[in-house]
Amino acid sequence: MQKQITVTDEELIARFQAGTEVAYIELVNRYKDRLLNFVYRFVGDRDEAEDIVQDTFLKVYKNRHAYREVAKFSTWIYTIAGNLARSELRKRRRHKTFSMSQIGLEDKEYDPPDTDAGPESHVSGQYEEAEIQRAIRQLPDQFRTIIILRDIQELSYEEISKILDIPMGTVKSRVNRARLKMQDLLKHLKENG
Numbered sequence: 001m002q003k004q005i006t007v008t009d010e011e012l013i014a015r016f017q018a019g020t021e022v023a024y025i026e027l028v029n030r031y032k033d034r035l036l037n038f039v040y041r042f043v044g045d046r047d048e049a050e051d052i053v054q055d056t057f058l059k060v061y062k063n064r065h066a067y068r069e070v071a072k073f074s075t076w077i078y079t080i081a082g083n084l085a086r087s088e089l090r091k092r093r094r095h096k097t098f099s100m101s102q103i104g105l106e107d108k109e110y111d112p113p114d115t116d117a118g119p120e121s122h123v124s125g126q127y128e129e130a131e132i133q134r135a136i137r138q139l140p141d142q143f144r145t146i147i148i149l150r151d152i153q154e155l156s157y158e159e160i161s162k163i164l165d166i167p168m169g170t171v172k173s174r175v176n177r178a179r180l181k182m183q184d185l186l187k188h189l190k191e192n193g
Contacts, residue, residue: 009073017064024064027073028057034153035081041148042085044137052088056081075162078149082163086141135185143178150175 007015009030015023035056040049059080060067067076136144149160150171157175161168 010069013064013067013073014069017067024061027060027077031074031077032057035077038078038148038153039081039085041133041136041152042082042144043088044133048088049085052084053081055084059084071162072159074155075159078153078155078159078163082145082149086145089141131186132182135182138185139178139181142174143181146171146174147178147182151179 007026009027012023012027012030016027032053035053036049039052039056040046043049043052056077060077067073136147139147145164146160149155149163150157155163157168157171160171164171
């Protein structure tokens with residue numbers, strides 16, 4: 001049995017910078033789902049999240065030579081996606097089109113239903129997920145970003161520090177403060193559970 005050789009993201013972007021289009025396609029395949037989940041948590045709209053992720057990959061394509069291997073590729077691409085998502089949120093605020101009522105149970109498309117649980121458990125899980133999404137969107141940007149990167153994307157403190165260009169101590173502090181705010185926003189779920 002042959003051991004499969006895994007090419008790193010950094011090797012793929014270097015190949016793409018050298019003109020190998022297949023390397024770009026592999027990067028898209030590696031990151032499209034993770035970035036979609038990441039951006040969806042920001043904007044709460046799947047179509048909009050897909051557009052932002054597409055814009056992210058377009059920026060990667062057009063600016064491939066801007067990447068330097070001083071940072072991990074994942075840091076670079078998450079930074080691009082996060083900046084585009086935050087820009088979209090700022091645009092929404094200026095146009096005042098964002099409404100908390102846009103978040104509904106129909107937005108929950110990612111997890112397959114649990115076949116072991118009854119229908120009431122499934123509905124309860126969807127309700128809780130919608131409430132978590134609503135709470136995340138109520139957080140100030142700096143805390144929303146931290147929670148998404150740490151608790152949803154499960155990135156390390158070091159990766160988050162590089163993506164946001166803030167000291168590691170600030171990352172840890174914001175994670176703790178964001179979690180406390182989330183607990184406060186979600187305490188009614190615990191009380192009713």
